[in-house]
Amino acid sequence: MATDVAGNLKRVVQSLPPNVKLVAVSKFHPNEELMAAYEQGQRIFGESHEQELSRKAAELPKDIAWHFIGHLQSNKVKYIAPYINMIEAVDSLKLLREINKQAERCGRVIDVLLELHVAQEASKFGFTLDACRELLAGGEWRELTHVRICGLMTMASNVDDEQQIRTEMTTAWRFFDEMKSLHFAHDDAFKERSWGMSHDYPIALQCGSTMVRVGTNIFGERQY
Ligand SMILES: *Cc1c(COP(=O)(O)O)cnc(C)c1O
Secondary structure, eight states, X not given: OOOOHHHHHHHHHHTSOTTSEEEEEOTTOOHHHHHHXXXXXXXXXXXXXXXXXXXXXXXXXXXXXXXXXXXXXXXXXXHHTTTOSEEEXXXXXXXXXXXXXXXXXXXXXXXEEEEEOOSSOTTOOSBOHHHHHHHHHHOGGGGOTTEEEEEEEEOOOSOSOHHHHHHHHHHHHHHHHHHHHHHOTTOTTOOEEEOOOTTTHHHHHHTTOSEEEEOHHHHOSOOO
């Protein structure tokens, strides 16, 4: 039976406080399913592969706000720079510089989040807290006038242990507050805390999330 995308989306939206943004994570799902969510009013979609994203962005309505949520290689930035709404998982100064360069070429300012590594799993990308502190204290980012750092993104460990997830997300929340007061106290753009996926977004809502990235609960299991 086909997935009831519209019904699923409605349920997820109803479970969110009004000030929390929903990124509908549509990677590996066909255009028709994205359109089912679009027709229900969803406008922010998340993708994690450049070619898939570029194809969908060309084929689907132009008022969709696309978020790149995966690990982005520097050499792929130029393909998405003309239209991307937010790059959520910036995990190096090198990538930040490249986004700035490509955004400048397009005459744009691109919104980004810095990806934090707070999970126990070794495989996850992202800055350690110390590396992120160092990046922001370094100050070079202030000269990158074509990127706007809008907050932080993280993925908690993929575990059943709620307490562990809560601890990791709370660590990210505290760190956000620390960076906000140190470097962004007068910058209203720095406000997003992107954490929470299908299995853990209810916990994320209790741990300061302003933006959840939900795929499976809306579109069903991905067919890789
Ligand atoms: C795929 C993905 C999601 C969505 O995961 P679901 O479990 O399907 O909700 C969220 N964030 C990132 C970074 C992802 O890669």
